[in-house]
Amino acid sequence: PTTAAQLPRPNPALWTTKDHRIYGAPSPDLILGPDDCIVHVRINGICGSDLHFWKAGEIGTCIVDEDYILGHEAAGEVFMAGSNVTHLKPGDPVAIEPGQPCEECHHCSIGEYNLCPDVAFSGAPPFHGSIRRYHVHRAKYLHKLPPTMTFTEGALLEPLSVVLHAFERSPLRLGSPALICGAGPIGLIALAAAKASGAFPLVITDVDASRLEFAKQFVPECETFLVPIQGLPVEHATAIQKLFLGLGSVEPSIVYECTGVQSSVHTAAFACRRGGEVMVIGVGRAVMDGLPFMHLSLAEIDLKFINRYHHSWPFAIRLMQSGYVNLKPLVTHRFKLEEAVGALETAADKTKTSVKIHIWDD
Amino acid sequence: PTTAAQLPRPNPALWTTKDHRIYGAPSPDLILGPDDCIVHVRINGICGSDLHFWKAGEIGTCIVDEDYILGHEAAGEVFMAGSNVTHLKPGDPVAIEPGQPCEECHHCSIGEYNLCPDVAFSGAPPFHGSIRRYHVHRAKYLHKLPPTMTFTEGALLEPLSVVLHAFERSPLRLGSPALICGAGPIGLIALAAAKASGAFPLVITDVDASRLEFAKQFVPECETFLVPIQGLPVEHATAIQKLFLGLGSVEPSIVYECTGVQSSVHTAAFACRRGGEVMVIGVGRAVMDGLPFMHLSLAEIDLKFINRYHHSWPFAIRLMQSGYVNLKPLVTHRFKLEEAVGALETAADKTKTSVKIHIWDD
Amino acid sequence: PTTAAQLPRPNPALWTTKDHRIYGAPSPDLILGPDDCIVHVRINGICGSDLHFWKAGEIGTCIVDEDYILGHEAAGEVFMAGSNVTHLKPGDPVAIEPGQPCEECHHCSIGEYNLCPDVAFSGAPPFHGSIRRYHVHRAKYLHKLPPTMTFTEGALLEPLSVVLHAFERSPLRLGSPALICGAGPIGLIALAAAKASGAFPLVITDVDASRLEFAKQFVPECETFLVPIQGLPVEHATAIQKLFLGLGSVEPSIVYECTGVQSSVHTAAFACRRGGEVMVIGVGRAVMDGLPFMHLSLAEIDLKFINRYHHSWPFAIRLMQSGYVNLKPLVTHRFKLEEAVGALETAADKTKTSVKIHIWDD
Amino acid sequence: PTTAAQLPRPNPALWTTKDHRIYGAPSPDLILGPDDCIVHVRINGICGSDLHFWKAGEIGTCIVDEDYILGHEAAGEVFMAGSNVTHLKPGDPVAIEPGQPCEECHHCSIGEYNLCPDVAFSGAPPFHGSIRRYHVHRAKYLHKLPPTMTFTEGALLEPLSVVLHAFERSPLRLGSPALICGAGPIGLIALAAAKASGAFPLVITDVDASRLEFAKQFVPECETFLVPIQGLPVEHATAIQKLFLGLGSVEPSIVYECTGVQSSVHTAAFACRRGGEVMVIGVGRAVMDGLPFMHLSLAEIDLKFINRYHHSWPFAIRLMQSGYVNLKPLVTHRFKLEEAVGALETAADKTKTSVKIHIWDD
Ligand SMILES: NC(=O)c1ccc[n+]([C@@H]2O[C@H](COP(=O)([O-])OP(=O)(O)OC[C@H]3O[C@@H](n4cnc5c(N)ncnc54)[C@H](O)[C@@H]3O)[C@@H](O)[C@H]2O)c1
Ligand SMILES: NC(=O)c1ccc[n+]([C@@H]2O[C@H](COP(=O)([O-])OP(=O)(O)OC[C@H]3O[C@@H](n4cnc5c(N)ncnc54)[C@H](O)[C@@H]3O)[C@@H](O)[C@H]2O)c1
Ligand SMILES: NC(=O)c1ccc[n+]([C@@H]2O[C@H](COP(=O)([O-])OP(=O)(O)OC[C@H]3O[C@@H](n4cnc5c(N)ncnc54)[C@H](O)[C@@H]3O)[C@@H](O)[C@H]2O)c1
Ligand SMILES: NC(=O)c1ccc[n+]([C@@H]2O[C@H](COP(=O)([O-])OP(=O)(O)OC[C@H]3O[C@@H](n4cnc5c(N)ncnc54)[C@H](O)[C@@H]3O)[C@@H](O)[C@H]2O)c1
Ligand SMILES: [Zn+2]
Ligand SMILES: [Zn+2]
Numbered sequence A, B, C, D: 001p002t003t004a005a006q007l008p009r010p011n012p013a014l015w016t017t018k019d020h021r022i023y024g025a026p027s028p029d030l031i032l033g034p035d036d037c038i039v040h041v042r043i044n045g046i047c048g049s050d051l052h053f054w055k056a057g058e059i060g061t062c063i064v065d066e067d068y069i070l071g072h073e074a075a076g077e078v079f080m081a082g083s084n085v086t087h088l089k090p091g092d093p094v095a096i097e098p099g100q101p102c103e104e105c106h107h108c109s110i111g112e113y114n115l116c117p118d119v120a121f122s123g124a125p126p127f128h129g130s131i132r133r134y135h136v137h138r139a140k141y142l143h144k145l146p147p148t149m150t151f152t153e154g155a156l157l158e159p160l161s162v163v164l165h166a167f168e169r170s171p172l173r174l175g176s177p178a179l180i181c182g183a184g185p186i187g188l189i190a191l192a193a194a195k196a197s198g199a200f201p202l203v204i205t206d207v208d209a210s211r212l213e214f215a216k217q218f219v220p221e222c223e224t225f226l227v228p229i230q231g232l233p234v235e236h237a238t239a240i241q242k243l244f245l246g247l248g249s250v251e252p253s254i255v256y257e258c259t260g261v262q263s264s265v266h267t268a269a270f271a272c273r274r275g276g277e278v279m280v281i282g283v284g285r286a287v288m289d290g291l292p293f294m295h296l297s298l299a300e301i302d303l304k305f306i307n308r309y310h311h312s313w314p315f316a317i318r319l320m321q322s323g324y325v326n327l328k329p330l331v332t333h334r335f336k337l338e339e340a341v342g343a344l345e346t347a348a349d350k351t352k353t354s355v356k357i358h359i360w361d362d
């Protein structure tokens, strides 16, 4: 199958460049392999890493060398199914799991396909992402949505999957206190996931008061902690621990770090109960300084990390379907596909206080 | 401290005998040790094991040799505190954790104090239980209730602790399907706990349709499966698995068995997904026949068991406090302490369709 | 590739039938797929399941419906490699991992490929096994042997893999006591693995004194316990626990059951320390009676099961290569491929007191 | 019991001061409580932390404010037993577990008594240590030695316990590769423990070639890697990984960091396989810079830490008793109690290339 698939409508896409520009232009032709589907993408979410590829041109070892199409939080309808595809047919609503691993290496073989060194992650250079009308993807990584689920929810399964993977590696017991550092989309979803796990009390931090207000509306059971600009991590951590004690709880044994900011990781380390663990979801600079090594050692606090997810979509779908979490309020702004450039500009504009921006197409 | 504590009111109690009678009569005098408190018990829940000690005179190695006082699901107010007690004072609302372990043996030392061979479990012979006005107990095993919690909730912390211990040993991931076998108080609380853990879909079984109706009202998200009197466990299990598949889910990897009935354990084993586990909470006859050994072996399904709980009260209190679970609807009947005999008779009367019966005192 | 591979020599094989006969006859033609290799099998071990397929005609859901070739413990040299095969070439020494899973199902995807419902296990009907000169196999499931390893050792990797999988699911801590029930090849390898795990003291049981003598020579650090024909499992278990206590140890928290015999599983359950686990490696009758249910419940002893292995060969190879275990003494008898029928007859003859019988070819 | 115990001989001790001196002088009088024993200490090992308290005057929050007696790696004979002590009597050989926790706090209650904030650790200021003839200690933390074990071995149980605790938190599977960073006493014992766990291949690093020579003699199966003074951690790590690959292995999924040196922790992080973990046993400066944060995140490598041990002595005793490890070669120098100052000076003198120095008394 080396001839381009015939598409009924144009295929506009959102491109970025190595010199840090974004622009709208048609997608390259799509080649439908026998194990692939072409999806009419109905919703795309914008994530901090899209902005990062645009503005910084790289994340870790992924570098924008040539123009490519952004986007990896998507849901849509199957438009065309390859000849080997049996579990999907045109018209089926699906969420796109962006990573397409090699399925041959050791990590794939043991089921940790997120660690596959040869993953083709659509939306990370050089692999074209989903901010276009039609996107081609290996069918195995398209997850059929239940009839009750909207495309908006379908596109939120990607950040939910990040959080579910973190919670799989660092689960919360029923009735255990939980601390979440950072109230961006990931922190907010972690907050919802902590509640859905039966954790209580819940405390979420941010340096931005408006994010905390949003958090309080989003999960009213939570307490918020505004991280002061002044002061040391150990001081912030002490104040956070006091907040837990004042709520009749003990200190949190699990802390989800959702900023990737150095001082916040330090605060997480100091705020954690002895014998607990800090699950670092946030990513940031290549190197971290000032880690409170002796504190971690004496308190036997583990630092754990995640890189995306594996096998999370079915869990995310069932969780969303249950109604225990409602992530739709996270979508604060919506743009048409034709206005995708504006969507990214809004996401990048701190004065706009967006949480999650969605790009839609009919 | 070998003289009896002075009590302001009589101390009526509910006794049982080795010849399977129950009667009301005054409690023996209470001796307040320096590490103890005397609690004015405000609520006592009745549990199947109370009925079992009454009707069968023994559970496992605990045998009713002499008359003793029943009851182990209690909450009340501290009336008097021993001289060493610092974390409690008269008037404090507390829940009673009935097991008082030796604190010296290996199991106590490693924190598994539920496995302490020398535990003094109040309510299991020969240790007097809490169905009396005043009960003396080691203060360390009295858990202060938050001001917002009622005594009714406080007395429900005991069965909740059973379930939390089972969930600690066999936790549910967010968005994972869960099966609960048996819709008695333990199964119903397991159902609520499964929902509070973010599990979905939820299926609960019983042989009694009225219990399933109750379950559906109690946790509307659940699906119910009426176990037919006819048919084999493997057939019931196949039908249960179909129910999950019909809900768009896979089979449950965790099954909570909450009946202790042999055929239900077999059904649980067949209904579980390959590679999963059956958490057997239910207890029953000393010996089990007909275990599907080869099925468990080929499918690598583990059988896990629990014996009560350790360190569960703080978790149970926080979970109850969160409002994520509301166990109060389980209390279908209430009796005054003076009518405790009637309470037990009602609990034993299958036609009365009680779920949880509470005995109260002012 | 649908034409038969050209072989330089005849390809004699050992067949069994649904009416419980065995006979030597030529293998069917071999078809070499692009992902396969043809292996000149140099050593085949005989296992109890070979005898079981011969004598009983079935294990679980695997039924001998048509004549097929036995054998699944093999090592040899690559004779011919399919066109896609890159990690092997003719002449390479390899061990054969008999199970060839579907690589598509959920269990394969999460790395538990031993639970794949569509595994093609060579040596279990209807899939031809390796007791023939030339055997064709998916190259991915051929593991290259280090130059220092003999084919004899290579063929012992299969039962070692069984044990390693059990030890992965139920590992032993350094300095923890361990009990092994049954001193057949699996129990003996479990004994060696327990020693290699740093467990001490080690106790192994059998009903057959000669097997225990063998065990004592094989792993001199072990203590042996001859299970009397008389007496109850709980009595045998008490005697075993006393043996541990007499050695200055506590009771074993991990028991490896390697017989599949009902009374031995019961003994294992009673001999285990409170809070421990019984890893049931042995397989037996479809249904087990007399399980000490209340004992398991009160003592919180888990029953775990395994079905073969996944990803074990690299671990088995490194362990064998280390020299920490020496399994070669297990091979008590050797037969030429042409005498394979005699090999199986000897294995089935209890008076011959074989442990592991190897069939070799040059 | 507030009067001093009568001792038959003088009680010389090794003291250190806040101004970084050491001197020999009599121990203060010993008060034997009812739960204590007085031990005639026969062997004391010297550890880096003894030198650190002497030379630096503090470790973490433990500060040398007043003169106190050093030593925490000891074994000896019970000389006198308190009135409540039942498991020991005069003449019994015992190893001393130095930490005496509060037994009341949460961490003690759940069995993690190493994290007890109120532990009285003999040998850490202000609690007098065991480098004296007679030492008083809570009997519960004296572990009876089997008759076959020497006092030299008994005193080695303390560093072995450190390693066993690390291995409990980060165990090695049979046949898995293992990397140990640092070939001091802790790294060497970790090496022996890795071998005793069945790990292979084994690689140990150091910056000091003589330590690596020692390691190779101590555990001949190991490979050594001399960390060059030049070069970056990532480069050293790449070379270490190549060493594993060259041995036919994969990269190590578990790395034991036994130096506490910043660059070595970085090397450990880079040398670890994706999805693995670095168990940081080494302790060092309060704060660590240059942590390869993004590498840990992308590779999902966890950093785990330990603070000493809990419940390790029985395991250490059984392991030592088994003969699987022989730690006696670690003792390179021996001094009489009267020459304890010389022992410490030798330990501090890098030109003396000691590994473990023992102080003995008859
Ligand atoms: N590990 C993974 O696989 C993975 C996947 C997705 C996202 N991420 C990372 O997760 C992090 C969160 O993602 P997001 O989309 O929510 O990002 P975001 O930037 O929208 O949110 C981060 C939040 O942290 C707050 N913050 C900044 N400094 C803080 C401090 N010192 N203390 C407390 N709060 C502070 C910010 O105000 C912001 O609200 C990012 O680092 C992102 O790259 C990781
Ligand atoms: N392990 C522990 O520490 C612990 C603690 C408390 C209770 N328990 C046990 O848990 C079990 C449940 O307690 P409970 O108070 O809910 O008991 P219960 O008797 O009120 O409830 C059991 C329910 O199971 C149903 N049932 C009976 N046979 C069934 C079958 N074949 N299939 C499905 N359902 C069936 C009954 O109709 C009933 O509704 C009991 O065995 C109890 O002894 C164990
Ligand atoms: N789960 C798996 O994937 C798997 C894989 C391979 C083998 N197996 C099973 O493991 C078991 C052991 O295999 P094997 O090859 O060593 O078999 P085997 O028959 O050679 O050895 C079993 C040993 O158990 C002894 N025994 C019998 N009854 C006993 C009793 N009551 N107490 C103590 N010992 C008793 C026998 O005397 C014999 O020595 C078999 O059941 C086999 O089918 C399971
Ligand atoms: N966590 C705990 O509970 C605990 C307990 C005991 C000891 N420790 C710590 O464990 C560590 C090891 O103890 P030890 O007694 O063996 O100490 P040690 O100082 O004798 O040995 C450390 C070894 O590391 C080597 N080394 C230094 N820099 C290195 C580098 N960059 N790469 C590789 N090797 C390097 C040294 O040459 C030395 O041989 C120390 O930090 C000690 O404080 C921790
Ligand atoms: Zn891969
Ligand atoms: Zn105890």
Ligand SMILES: [Zn+2]
Pocket (backbone or CB within 6 Å): C101, C102, C103, C104, C105, C106, C107, C108, C109, C113, C115, C116, C117, C118, C119
């Ligand atoms: Zn499969």
Ligand SMILES: [Zn+2]
Pocket (backbone or CB within 6 Å): D101, D102, D103, D104, D105, D106, D107, D108, D109, D113, D115, D116, D117, D118, D119
């Ligand atoms: Zn403590």
